[in-house]
Amino acid sequence: MPLRIVVGAQYRDSALSVYIKVAALAMRTDGCTAKVAVIAEYLGLSKSEVERALKQLARPDDVDGLVEVLTTRRTLPGGRGQSAHRTVRTADPAEHFVWIPVRAADALSPRLLRLYALIAYAAVRTQPLAVGDLGAMLYHHTGQKAGQHLGERQAARLLEELDATGWATVHHREGLQGRHAYEAHRSPLHAVQLEDVAPDIHDGSGADDHDGSLTSREDLRTDRPVTKTGVGGGIRRRRPTGSKPTPLVDNLAPTAFRAAGHGEKRSNTSGPESGKPGGHLTRRSWQVLAPVHHLLPGLSAWVLRRIDAEIGRQLAHGTGTERLTARLTARYASTETPRDPGRWILGPGLLRRGCHHPGCESGAMWHTGQPCQVCLENQAPAEDRGAQQQRPVPEARPVRPVVTDWVPRPAPAAEPPPTSDLTGEQLRELRAAATPDAIRQAVAELGRTRALYLYGHRLVLPHLTEPDPEGNPA
Template sequence: MPLRLVVGVQYSDAALAVYIKIAALALRREGCTARVETLAEYLDMSKSSVERALRQLTRPDQVDGVTEVITTRRTKRGGQGDSAHRIVRQAEDDELFVWLPARAAIALPPRLLRLYALITYAQTRRQPLAYSDMGGVLVHQGGRSAGEPLGDRQIARLVEELAATGWATVREREGLQGRHAYEAHLRPLHAVAASPDIHDGSGPDDHDGSLSEEDPRIDRLKTSAGGSGGIRRRRLQEVARGPVDNPPSDTFRTARGQGPSGAKGGSSGDGSGPSLSARAWSVLEPVRHLLDGIRPFVLRRIEAEISTQLAAGTGARRITERLQRRYATTTTVRDGGRWILGAGLPRHGCGLRECEDGVLWHTGQTCQVCLDIALCAPAPAAEENQPPPAPEPAAPVPVPPPPPLPAGAAAPELTRVQRLALRETATPDSVRAAITAYGPAAAGRIYGLQRVAQELNRLDGYGPEEAPDAH
């Protein structure tokens, strides 16, 4: 959708919904061939509202002269009229636009649809939004205040209504400079009944619209013979009063009673014992084998926990996939009921309802709130991060020197370790004793030639400074 449609006050709120539906139908090869009556039925709007929106879209804009929807009238060979052919104009290369899901035009009222489009564009451009910014786009559509911006209280009420539909999430005071942060979703987080637009009345208006026949090649069949839209049909529906008895089928009774006969608290195969409801049994599909022999008290707690989560807006598919994912990462389950209540059913994550174990359920992206919490967590102490010190190498065990031998004796065969130990503890007297006992050559092999040469020079009468170099 072009941004000029979102922020342009010359276009009504209904024009946005009509444009989205036409753009979606125009993606077909033959383009959009639905009549005004059919478009009104799709969008839960009156035919006169759709006609006024089409006049704004098919005529040159009074501001810049741009025509958003190109309409071509068609006539059959016999002269009988056919439904008009409509397509949307091709956007310019440098034009700002925003992608919106087509289902939003059906699920949201026109006023909330415009607010949703504005939040989606601001989220894409990473621009902060304030109530004053929204009020400049959402203006009064009629009356004495037509064209004037909405007040902060009216904007706050619309934001609250949009958040209640599940199409957007409001994070209070988490934006720039204490503003609210808004997150638009491609699909609603929970099922909400769409509210029809009844501001222009619910009945068909014979003064607007085309008198040509309907093109049957549309994306769905009409559900009423009169084709006056779905609003009146919903009002005429009658709801059955009084209690309705829907006993569980034999399949559920037999499967829920598959525990061993006589087990403590197990449900019996005839359905006389405690049993789960059909929706709880469907949710527990990945872990049904863990229900064998569970006590009635635990079964009732499982039923109550599932009912509480479903009533809070958590979908059954989400709970089922949560159980399947956690059971796949569990090695051993000793107590099935205890595992379902303590590990399988509880939701893990931050305060956001759509957060599921640190991942946004509807998009599969990493939850930014959980990521911020992890980044803001205090770092552990420095000494805890340091690796343990490496053990010091053990000191070599000193090797005792061999006992002195008489003069002329043969030098002992020493290992390298023994020679190093002797050289570290050698004194001038021990070197001279080795020279006298073993001779200069053998003493040189034990204490080193340089040490032996120094002692030989001293024995010959040279001083330490006058001693010649030993080679």
């Protein structure tokens, strides 16, 4: 998808979903020949919304004058119309783009899809994002605030919705300079339950001045032909395209939790009711928080949404519901009654303790209960360092000085060394049979120089500690 469609304020949010579906169908040999009703059925939008998006994509925009979707009307020789043939513009090689899975357009609402595309592009470019930056690239397209970008609170609410779908993960305060870090996934981490609600199809296909299509027949050579029941037969839900976020299917708290004084009985396994105002916890969060239900009535709506988002983040990373419930049960049993229940649940209650191994739970493997080997290896060097610090330092023993009798170097000979009158073999035999008395006798009678020549330095030097008979000091 070209980046200009993602960041361009001239395109409505539904234009992204329609462009992705048309581009995917246009990869076929005969291009995209799907009817507007079929595209609407794919995306879960109304026909009028798809027609408005196609109108923006098929006409030159106000900024660059580019046409993103090329539409060709088709008519049989008899005059009967067929569905239009659509292809997408060939992108320039130097143009910025972002890869978006086609399944994301089918599963996400247009506004969440645009937010997902922004996160995917920033992740590839390694650009840090703030909530305000994301809100500045999302715009109101209807109402009194049409053309204005969203605020930080609206962007944060959309991020929570996108995180709950499993298509993206928000790593709180793990980015650059305390920002949130965002991760876009090629497929959802968990399945999301959707309502089976038919879209609004009353706008229909009409004249060109009503954003309609002039075609009346459908080329059935598609991978998903229209059923006899119409567009609403196999649709999943109707998704709004305005700036107001859609509440989750199961995002409401039980009746007993909504307000104090209500004596209605409620089963712990029935989950919160949907469609009632004032709820801030999903059914899965209510099940996780079963050990601390008595701490929840005094918490504010903002804290409850934070708790629900934290539970959803950990569930998206693969932590099971039973594991979170057991964690809360064990930690609440080993602590006193917290003065601030909300801070305790978000901090010591829910945060995982242990090493980087996913199955480690406070130093033990969650599925087996055996000690974590990684934690044991990490603790061993620390224990060794502590033992070395506690070990008494031995007292330094006095070092006895080493007395060395240095043998001075012999004085240079007054006369040149004698010429060799013995062969090497004879000298080796003489030195092999030498005794200390013979060496001292040779030094006294022949002199130091002659003795060194006959017996060598190794045998003669130990006997030169006495004064030289010739008057040279030893």
